[in-house]
Every structure is written in C-alpha cells, then in structure tokens.
Amino acid sequence: MxxxxxxxxxxxxxxxxxxxxxxxxxxxxxxxxxxxxxxxxxxxxxxxxxxxxxxxxxxxxxxxxxxxxxxxxxxxxxxxxxxxxxxxxxxxxxxxxxxxxxxxxxxxxxxxxxxxxxxxxxxxxxxxxxxxxxxxxxxxxxxxxxxxxxxxxxxxxxxxxxxxxxxxxxxxxxxxxxxxxxxxxxxxxxxxxxxxxxxxxxxxxxxxxxxxxxxxxxxxxxxxxxxxxxxxxxxxWLRRRRDHRRLIPLWQLLIEVYPENELRPASRGLWDRWRARGVHRRYHRRIVECRDGLVDISPYLVRGEDGTGLLDLDPTQLARRLRSAATMIKNGVPAPGQAVALAVPQEDDRNADVRQLIAVSEALRLTA
Known part of the structure; x- marks a missing residue:
C-alpha cells in the first residue's frame, strides 16, 4: 500500500x-x-x-x-x-x-x-x-x-x-x-x-x-x-456528462426542426468523447444549441398571447407545447408570433439555466 x-x-x-x-x-x-x-x-x-x-x-x-x-x-x-x-x-x-x-x-x-x-x-x-x-x-x-x-x-x-x-x-x-x-x-x-x-x-x-x-x-x-x-x-466531468445525456430529448426535438442550429464539433475522435476538454466543450455546445432552438421555436408557442405567460408554464406544460410547435413547423405552418423567452430560471445563474433546460428535457422524455 x-x-x-x-x-x-x-x-x-x-x-x-x-x-x-x-x-x-x-x-x-x-x-x-x-x-x-x-x-x-x-x-x-x-x-x-x-x-x-x-x-x-x-x-x-x-x-x-x-x-x-x-x-x-x-x-x-x-x-x-x-x-x-x-x-x-x-x-x-x-x-x-x-x-x-x-x-x-x-x-x-x-x-x-x-x-x-x-x-x-x-x-x-x-x-x-x-x-x-x-x-x-x-x-x-x-x-x-x-x-x-x-x-x-x-x-x-x-x-x-x-x-x-x-x-x-x-x-x-x-x-x-x-x-x-x-x-x-x-x-x-x-x-x-x-x-x-x-x-x-x-x-x-x-x-x-x-x-x-x-x-x-x-x-x-x-x-x-x-x-x-x-x-x-x-x-x-461526471456531472456534465450526465447533464449532456439528460438534455438529449430537448436537443433532439429542436434539432429535428432546426438542423442548422447544430454546431459543428471541433473533433469527432473517440478519445475526445472522454477527454475533459471534449466533455466540457460538448456540454456547452448542447446548451447553446438548446437555447438557440428555443428562441427559434418560441413564436409557435405564443398563440395570440404577448408571450409573458409562457414564463409561468411548468416544464410539463412547456414540453407539451414544444411538441405541438414542432408538429406545426414540420407541417409548414408559418410562425404566428415573435420570438420570446422560454424556460428562463428565476436565478441569474448558468447552473440554474441548465437545471431549467434539464427539467423541460425530462418532461419531454416522460411525455413521449
């Protein structure tokens, strides 16, 4: 020893x-x-x-x-x-x-x-x-x-x-x-x-x-x-790998309707999937891709409202509306409103922002 x-x-x-x-x-x-x-x-x-x-x-x-x-x-x-x-x-x-x-x-x-x-x-x-x-x-x-x-x-x-x-x-x-x-x-x-x-x-x-x-x-x-x-x-490293996986349902829904939001990876090597730098880079890239997708899809959630009420939706309600919005986009429906903020945490903190995204992603997984 x-x-x-x-x-x-x-x-x-x-x-x-x-x-x-x-x-x-x-x-x-x-x-x-x-x-x-x-x-x-x-x-x-x-x-x-x-x-x-x-x-x-x-x-x-x-x-x-x-x-x-x-x-x-x-x-x-x-x-x-x-x-x-x-x-x-x-x-x-x-x-x-x-x-x-x-x-x-x-x-x-x-x-x-x-x-x-x-x-x-x-x-x-x-x-x-x-x-x-x-x-x-x-x-x-x-x-x-x-x-x-x-x-x-x-x-x-x-x-x-x-x-x-x-x-x-x-x-x-x-x-x-x-x-x-x-x-x-x-x-x-x-x-x-x-x-x-x-x-x-x-x-x-x-x-x-x-x-x-x-x-x-x-x-x-x-x-x-x-x-x-x-x-x-x-x-x-372990927490970010786990959070990266937990964001998959939200990320997949948004990338399917807005594939241009997927950022180009810096490396596709197998070793990069386990290196600390590669894990952190993919983690931050997925957060950016999810946030960009939410901005793009938000006009389809307004439904004649001013958009402020969307901030009060719980993750499950927001997940249902996101699925409906994705269906509208796939059917070629034009955007009925302007972009608004979605899934904004009460705390001005990056970790709180990630927790909010994960909550919506988990709701999407459960309502699949």
Whole structure:
C-alpha cells in the first residue's frame, strides 16, 4: 500500500513536470518524490537482497541513504526556487555542495569497512565500529537539518496560504517535523550504542514506525491540493456528462426542426468523447444549441398571447407545447408570433439555466 501511494504521487508529479519542464519548483518536487520512491524498493527485503547479491553486501544500504539525501535536498530546492531570487538560487547551489560533501563522506565510510558491517538494518548494525556510527550519524544529521528547514518553510507558507493549499502545507509541515524529530532520536541512539550502551528494540521499532507514518503524511500533504483539484474536476466531468445525456430529448426535438442550429464539433475522435476538454466543450455546445432552438421555436408557442405567460408554464406544460410547435413547423405552418423567452430560471445563474433546460428535457422524455 505504501509503495502504491508513493508510486501514484511520483507519477502525478512527473506528469506535472512534463507539463512545465522549465519550472524549477515543479522539477524539484518531482525529483524529490522520485528519489523517495526509488529508495523504498531498495530498502525492501527483495530489493536489498538483489542489490547486495550483485554489488556486494551493504551496497543497498548505501544506495538507500544516498537516495534519501537527494530526496531532502530536492525538497529544500523546491522552497528555495519558490523564492525566485538570485539569493535563493545561490543558496540552492550551496546546499548542493553540502549534500555532495555529506554523500562523499558516507560513501568513504561505507567503503572503508567490510561489506558485512552495513548489511543489516539500523537496529542490528554494530555502532561500535567508528565508520558505521559515522555513516548513520552523518546521514541522519543531514536529514534532520534538511527536513527541519523544509518543515519550517512549509509552516511559514501554510500560515500565508488559504485552503486547500494551507491544509496540504500543514500536513507537509507536520510530516517533515516528525521525520526530523525521528532522525534526531536515531542520532541519539547511535551515540548511545557507539559508547557501548543499548537501546530497547521496542523503542527503535517505534521510531521506525513513526518515520513511515510521517513519510506518508508528507507524501499526502504535497499531493493533497492536486488530488483534491482532480477529484473536483472529475466530479464536474461526471456531472456534465450526465447533464449532456439528460438534455438529449430537448436537443433532439429542436434539432429535428432546426438542423442548422447544430454546431459543428471541433473533433469527432473517440478519445475526445472522454477527454475533459471534449466533455466540457460538448456540454456547452448542447446548451447553446438548446437555447438557440428555443428562441427559434418560441413564436409557435405564443398563440395570440404577448408571450409573458409562457414564463409561468411548468416544464410539463412547456414540453407539451414544444411538441405541438414542432408538429406545426414540420407541417409548414408559418410562425404566428415573435420570438420570446422560454424556460428562463428565476436565478441569474448558468447552473440554474441548465437545471431549467434539464427539467423541460425530462418532461419531454416522460411525455413521449
């Protein structure tokens, strides 16, 4: 489940990056999530065994930590590039030098000890070996520094933002802060074990679980606003597809008598029927076609009246008159009056206008 969530977040952010390839903040978030996503398969038993078998014991641990360092570095770059200033870009280059130095240091520590020394997990590693203790301490302290800085920036932007962005930023800030705290606790564990002490397994396991939970909260936070926007867009897409179908009876009646009102579609491809842009375009086109048809057919509904009474007709009555008017037009009867407004909602709102058209269309379907 964790891998599926992270994979979905990575794919989504890579898609956004492809839409804006020159946007530095978008690129930074995509690379941060990509690094984090790659680190999880490496850390899993199957991934660790495979890499260690090919490259030697301890290689998977080294690769995982380097990917985590890149994750938090690119995350810091997101905030730095968001500032959009020369000082921010200079700070990003300085941070790149720092992470490169830390990466080089832990690589030197890893290759200076037997491969078996890093083959186990954090809880089983022999911290009395200075290189092993330095490996975990160096990586952990940099993670704590970078995560803490990113968490502070997230909280700062959250206070300046409005929902739903503020909600996502607060989730991100809490997740980052929790991860930084967990890294600090693990650094204390390393110091205790390096000095010859021991740490209860339950405590180490609890911190590990906290890291996983805070990582999920972080991923959920940075994708929250985008996912919520997608959900809202999907709901609108579904509603407009449904309304487009519900307008069929009214649209068919009007297009049969006024075929010239049918607007030419921009595309007839099968994929366009499901794309959001195609659905919205057909939805608005059908509304325009229905409104144009009602204007053209309205003179046949007047019947010697001034036309004001037509606004008081309920959808069922209006549907019956529309069928009679359509029959008159097909029989070649000239228009007995002038055009008037039909099916006008009381509210001056596009959604209310659509609801009124749908009500007439549903009445036509029921009185067929």
């Amino acid at each position: 964790l891998l599926l969530i992270i994979a979905a977040a990575v794919i989504w952010r890579l898609y956004l990056w492809s839409r804006a390839p020159h946007d530095a903040p978008t690129r930074s978030v995509a690379l941060s999530l990509l690094s984090a996503g790659l680190s999880y398969p490496v850390a899993m038993p199957g991934g660790t065994t495979g890499i260690d078998t090919v490259a030697g014991h301890g290689t998977a641990k080294l690769v995982q930590n380097v990917l985590l360092l890149l994750t938090v570095y690119f995350l810091m770059c997101f905030y730095l590039y968001s500032a959009d200033g020369y000082a921010a870009r200079r700070r990003a280059r300085w941070e790149a030098a720092v992470v490169a130095a830390v990466t080089a240091a832990i690589i030197l520590a890893a290759v200076s000890v037997p491969h078996e020394a890093l083959a186990g997990s954090f809880s089983t590693a022999d911290m009395t070996i200075p290189q092993v203790a330095f490996f975990y301490t160096g990586a952990g302290l940099y993670l704590m520094y970078a995560l803490g800085a990113a968490g502070r920036w997230s909280a700062r932007y959250a206070r300046m933002s409005r929902r739903p962005h503020a909600t996502g930023l607060w989730m991100t800030a809490i997740g980052l802060g929790a991860m930084a705290a967990a890294c600090a606790v693990r650094a204390v564990f390393v110091a205790v074990r390096w000095s010859g002490g021991s740490v209860p397994h339950q405590l180490t396991a609890s911190v590990a679980v906290g890291l996983v939970v805070s990582s999920l909260l972080f991923v959920a936070g940075i994708t929250y606003s985008g996912v919520r926007a997608r959900i809202t867009a999907t709901r609108l």
